[in-house]
Amino acid sequence: MLKDFTEKTIATEMVFKGKIIQVQVDQVKLPNGKVALRELVKHPGAVGIMAITPERKLVLVRQFRKPLEKTIFELPAGKLEEGEDPISCAQRELEEETGYQAETLKHVVSFYTSPGFANEILHLYQAEGLKKGQMKPDQDEFVERVEWSLDECLARIASGDICDAKTIAAIYLWQVQEMKAQ
Template identity: 70%
Template sequence: MRNFEEKTIASQTIYTGKVVQLQVDDVQLPDGRAAKREIVKHPGAVAVLAITDEGKMVLVRQFRKPLEKTILEIPAGKLEAGEDPGDCAARELEEETGYRATGLTHVVSFYTSPGFSDECLHIYQAEGLTKGEVNPDEDEFVELVECTLDECLERIQSGDIMDAKTVAAVYLWQARVSSGR
């Protein structure tokens, strides 16, 4: 097996914000040449695949400034320092949608954009949903949307759902329905 590791020669943090930190690393490539790597450091996040008793996926519609548009997403949020991902999933589900779950099961974790970020996203499946009051963060404006599997698949095809974690969750839901789980 060939070694593809890049050795860090120097690292400089050039920005630290509320959500991310940006660093630039000088690295030595496996062939000895030098290169620079721009890295977004992120504390990680969770997302929740929640299906109501009526067979509808719980989504939120919200404006995303980097895209300059409003999109549909599954409930999600950033991990706080030292926070358990399952606890974060329960908190985000309730804050953004008002739903509480009697159980949350970890489904999958993945790196969202490993070419430039270390963000790891954890998807949880919510069970035993009960409706409550929406309580978003003070700078968060969301609208609850519930869609059937067919509606979600149509929204992916139309481009109404383009968020990677949501697309993955819809196809995961479809696979579970197809396999009878």
């Protein structure tokens, strides 16, 4: 039988509440009866879209990421709006950031991005039946669409140009799909 490792929240202090995240410090009672502090980031969730063109190229966006102080390549992705269905968010973000529309979006997997301190869940979708259109980025969003083959993506992971978890996971998933198809 598995032990219960549940931590009971005794008190919560809201430290910051912004447009995207909120930060709080919880005082918790540990399974052994001792008390500890937990710093938590609350996030509404997000989506990532694995869009592969008929030419077998992955659609990525190149954009500057302030927390990293550099420009990186990543899947089109975005934050869920309050009450928004993840598939609707995926459709919206794919078109805004890449100009592509998808006939269908298939849910692949949902995962927590950093469960040690954040509750953000990311829903990964695979876009099929792509139709190219016009990009419509948000006013404060500056992105460039790129399209790379699987080999190019793997080389970009090795070089460090692709360095975020959702994109790396999607590329390795694509690699597995390609191996199964052979």
